[in-house]
Amino acid sequence: MTIEIKIEHTTNKKEKPASMDGVVFGTQFTDHMFILDYDAGQGWHDARIVPYQPIMMDPAAKVFHYGQTIFEGLKAYATEDGRVLMFRPTKNIERLNISNERMSIPEVDPELALEALRQLILTDREWIPEGEGNSLYVRPFVIATEPTLGVSPSRQYKFMIILSPVGAYYAEGINPVKIFVESKYVRAVPGGVGMAKTAGNYAAGLKAQEGATELGYSQVLWLDGVHRKYIEEVGSMNVFFKINGIVVTPALNGSILSGITRDSIIQLLKHWDIPVEERILSIDELEEAHKEGKLEEAFGTGTAAVISPMGELNWQGEKMVINEGKTGELSAKLYETLTGIQKGVAEDPFGWTLEVKA
Amino acid sequence: MTIEIKIEHTTNKKEKPASMDGVVFGTQFTDHMFILDYDAGQGWHDARIVPYQPIMMDPAAKVFHYGQTIFEGLKAYATEDGRVLMFRPTKNIERLNISNERMSIPEVDPELALEALRQLILTDREWIPEGEGNSLYVRPFVIATEPTLGVSPSRQYKFMIILSPVGAYYAEGINPVKIFVESKYVRAVPGGVGMAKTAGNYAAGLKAQEGATELGYSQVLWLDGVHRKYIEEVGSMNVFFKINGIVVTPALNGSILSGITRDSIIQLLKHWDIPVEERILSIDELEEAHKEGKLEEAFGTGTAAVISPMGELNWQGEKMVINEGKTGELSAKLYETLTGIQKGVAEDPFGWTLEVKA
Ligand SMILES: Cc1ncc(COP(=O)(O)O)c(C=O)c1O
Ligand SMILES: Cc1ncc(COP(=O)(O)O)c(C=O)c1O
Numbered sequence: 229m230t231i232e233i234k235i236e237h238t239t240n241k242k243e244k245p246a247s248m249d250g251v252v253f254g255t256q257f258t259d260h261m262f263i264l265d266y267d268a269g270q271g272w273h274d275a276r277i278v279p280y281q282p283i284m285m286d287p288a289a290k291v292f293h294y295g296q297t298i299f300e301g302l303k304a305y306a307t308e309d310g311r312v313l314m315f316r317p318t319k320n321i322e323r324l325n326i327s328n329e330r331m332s333i334p335e336v337d338p339e340l341a342l343e344a345l346r347q348l349i350l351t352d353r354e355w356i357p358e359g360e361g362n363s364l365y366v367r368p369f370v371i372a373t374e375p376t377l378g379v380s381p382s383r384q385y386k387f388m389i390i391l392s393p394v395g396a397y398y399a400e401g402i403n404p405v406k407i408f409v410e411s412k413y414v415r416a417v418p419g420g421v422g423m424a425k426t427a428g429n430y431a432a433g434l435k436a437q438e439g440a441t442e443l444g445y446s447q448v449l450w451l452d453g454v455h456r457k458y459i460e461e462v463g464s465m466n467v468f469f470k471i472n473g474i475v476v477t478p479a480l481n482g483s484i485l486s487g488i489t490r491d492s493i494i495q496l497l498k499h500w501d502i503p504v505e506e507r508i509l510s511i512d513e514l515e516e517a518h519k520e521g522k523l524e525e526a527f528g529t530g531t532a533a534v535i536s537p538m539g540e541l542n543w544q545g546e547k548m549v550i551n552e553g554k555t556g557e558l559s560a561k562l563y564e565t566l567t568g569i570q571k572g573v574a575e576d577p578f579g580w581t582l583e584v585k586a
Numbered sequence: 587m588t589i590e591i592k593i594e595h596t597t598n599k600k601e602k603p604a605s606m607d608g609v610v611f612g613t614q615f616t617d618h619m620f621i622l623d624y625d626a627g628q629g630w631h632d633a634r635i636v637p638y639q640p641i642m643m644d645p646a647a648k649v650f651h652y653g654q655t656i657f658e659g660l661k662a663y664a665t666e667d668g669r670v671l672m673f674r675p676t677k678n679i680e681r682l683n684i685s686n687e688r689m690s691i692p693e694v695d696p697e698l699a700l701e702a703l704r705q706l707i708l709t710d711r712e713w714i715p716e717g718e719g720n721s722l723y724v725r726p727f728v729i730a731t732e733p734t735l736g737v738s739p740s741r742q743y744k745f746m747i748i749l750s751p752v753g754a755y756y757a758e759g760i761n762p763v764k765i766f767v768e769s770k771y772v773r774a775v776p777g778g779v780g781m782a783k784t785a786g787n788y789a790a791g792l793k794a795q796e797g798a799t800e801l802g803y804s805q806v807l808w809l810d811g812v813h814r815k816y817i818e819e820v821g822s823m824n825v826f827f828k829i830n831g832i833v834v835t836p837a838l839n840g841s842i843l844s845g846i847t848r849d850s851i852i853q854l855l856k857h858w859d860i861p862v863e864e865r866i867l868s869i870d871e872l873e874e875a876h877k878e879g880k881l882e883e884a885f886g887t888g889t890a891a892v893i894s895p896m897g898e899l900n901w902q903g904e905k906m907v908i909n910e911g912k913t914g915e916l917s918a919k920l921y922e923t924l925t926g927i928q929k930g931v932a933e934d935p936f937g938w939t940l941e942v943k944a
Contacts, residue, residue, distance in 0.1 A: 252734070253735065253736050254646070254734050254736050255734045255735075255736075257646060257733075261645060280645070282642040282643055282644050282645070283642070283643055283645055284640040284641070284642060284643075285640055285641055285642075285643045286640050287619060287640070287641055287748050288612070288615060288725075288748060288750075291649070291650060291785075292649060292655060292657075292727060292729050292785070293655075293657055293725070293727060293785060293788070294785050294788035294789055294792075295653045295784070295785025295786045295787075295788060295789035296788075296789045296792065297651075297653070297789070330793060331789055331792065332792040332793055332796055365735070367646075367651070367735060369650060369651060371650050375615075376610070376612050376613045377611065377612025377613075377723070377725060377750060378610065378611050378613075379788050379791070379792075379795070379821065379822055380792070381796065388645055390645050390646060392735060412777060413777050413778070414775055414776070414777030414778045415778075416778075417772055417775040417778070417811040417812075418772070419770060419771050419772030419814075420771070420772050420773075420774075420775070420811065421786075421789070421790045426653070426786070426789060427649075427650070427651060427652050427785070427786060427789075428653045428779075428784070428785060428786015428787070428789055428790060429653075429786070430651070430652035430653060430654075430737050431652055431653035431655070431689055431779070431784060431785075431786055432778055432779045432786060433737070434652075434654065434689065434690040434737075434738070434739050435688060435689070437737070437738070438690055438739065453775040453776075453777060453778065453811060453812070454811070454812050456777075463737065464737055
């Protein structure tokens with residue numbers, strides 16, 4: 229299969245941020261975007277790169293009413309020696325299609341998706357910010373565009389990719405955050421769509437997030453929706469706990485997103501011969517471990533922050549301070565290693581980075 | 587408060603369907619639509635009626651990525667004596683704001699919403715189809731339009747109303763449908779967003795619906811996501827069962843939508859001194875009642891179909907045929923009464939209809 233992507237270059241380049249300091253995540257976009265259309269009967273067609281611009285949407289488009297949409301998030305990095313690296317993009321494309329399948333959206337050809345990433349990133353190559361912690365955030369997504377109000381899978385879609393230059397997630401460097409363990413609201417449940425990266429999961433979390441923010445917490449930790457006691461994930465991150473020397477992360481049970489950073493961390497830990505367990509983990513077990521002084525480290529993992537140490541968990545008013553609120557040794561080592569691989573300064577034993585070449 | 591709505595009339599009227607026969611639900615839209623904008627700091631502003639047209643959306647608009655959106659659905663009817671009636675619109679506006687609250691969307695002024703409904707319906711008055719079972723389906727909705735990728739409530743929204751002329755939901759009249767009791771997938775769970783009319787709930791149901799359709803069933807009956815045994819609702823309808831002379835409907839538990847048809851049915855039944863219970867109801871109880879010959883009638887209730895009798899329930903391969911697959915007496919009476927009130931031909935003892943006057 230030959231993949232043809234038409235490119236229409238902008239004649240009106242935007243100004244790039246002079247520095248990434250103070251640039252809020254996901255607020256700046258590059259000069260171009262990728263679009264691919266789908267029509268029932270015809271399949272995906274008209275792959276093109278065009279100037280970044282608003283799209284025309286019928287007010288009846290199904291995405292507005294029934295939320296049939298999925299997305300992905302990955303990053304591209306500018307290395308010190310002038311190369312451009314993507315981190316495990318094929319994993320994101322794989323997950324894109326897992327999400328598509330769950331949401332009754334037609335599969336996107338993985339090769340076309342990868343080629344679209346490559347060409348779009350090259351087109352906006354000069355938008356990738358250099359420097360420690362900076363990167364180009366890449367957001368592929370699919371929206372249902374058929375303008376009809378019946379509750380059924382759309383017969384028209386758009387697959388798009390937009391790019392946003394981003395700075396280090398935490399401007400002050402890797403610093404522990406305070407987490408609120410949510411006991412009122414629920415994000416997802418087995419049999420639902422928690423394992424898909426679909427819009428509704430994020431809308432469902434806004435209310436709890438607002439409550440946590442008001443109390444001075446940066447994110448909520450979700451418990452499972454059935455027993456209301458098993459740890460699931462944090463905001464847009466998977467979670468890991470170092471308990472008595474063993475690293476534990478909730479098993480993928482259908483309601484948790486299968487994070488690519490999560491997978492990378494597990495592989496790194498195994499590579500280092502550090503014991504790691506994917507299993508069910510209750511808040512009671514955490515509380516118990518904390519009481520006994522065995523809860524040594526806790527951190528979230530995700531594309532945006534890479535590793536985000538958790539310095540405090542608030543569970544129904546009880547505040548569990550972890551590692552005296554400081555970044556743990558393992559968290560720091562994982563952060564160094566992973567960001568080193570991503571930036572092309574550390575060895576990449578797993579072949580995780582893919583160079584974007586002209 | 588004076589409510590000012592600017593009106594820009596179309597100069598290019600579309601052709602109206604000559605008959606509603608064969609017109610698929612929600613595929614035709616009228617000549618105009620209503621828009622109201624929201625910006626943080628400014629609040630809701632610029633209420634206007636404009637020609638029905640595509641809207642310009644930034645590809646980063648939060649609704650595409652995080653599904654922050656809600657909607658409503660109600661109907662306007664043309665009576666035989668030339669009046670236009672809305673059915674309980676203030677209940678829809680109330681629920682719109684309940685959904686808004688859950689989804690962290692700013693409240694819409696109820697008076698403005700009602701006035702917008704009135705003026706838009708009047709503007710497209712000639713689009714309301716006459717005749718038995720025909721009506722104008724009214725779809726108010728709110729979408730988050732802020733073009734930023736942070737997962738947080740939007741600081742910009744659009745509240746819109748679009749109108750669609752619709753025929754009787756079931757072309758052949760009120761006829762029992764076959765329902766598949768879903769045991770693999772789950773729609774909602776307490777602590778989640780099932781009680782809000784938000785897009786993600788509908789996206790979450792598509793996969794199960796597809797499976798049911800393939801097996802020849804018209805809708806799925808959802809069980810609760812925690813115990814996987816209590817009846818919740820059917821597709822876009824609440825459900826009622828007549829068991830041994832008593833009408834039972836699942837209680838509003840946080841994961842079920844509080845249907846306005848449901849509420850109307852309960853009031854009608856009480857008015858007629860027919861015993862009605864809102865309570866927890868398991869699929870096992872239904873199965874038991876069916877075995878004992880006590881499951882007398884079953885029907886779904888919702889704005890689109892009003893009353894939809896269920897002639898068969900398939901629960902894990904076991905087919906429970908209800909009332910020999912025929913429409914029950916009570917279902918028929920409720921349908922007659924409710925559609926009679928809606929169309930202005932039956933007495934309206936509850937004051938449910940609101941005339942839309944110039
Ligand atoms: C709900 C959720 N969990 C976990 C993650 C982490 O996944 P990844 O490591 O692939 O970024 C994300 C997204 O980034 C997410 O949205
Ligand atoms: C999930 C769901 N349940 C029930 C209903 C019935 O509500 P109403 O009677 O207000 O139309 C609807 C919508 O119409 C719905 O979408």
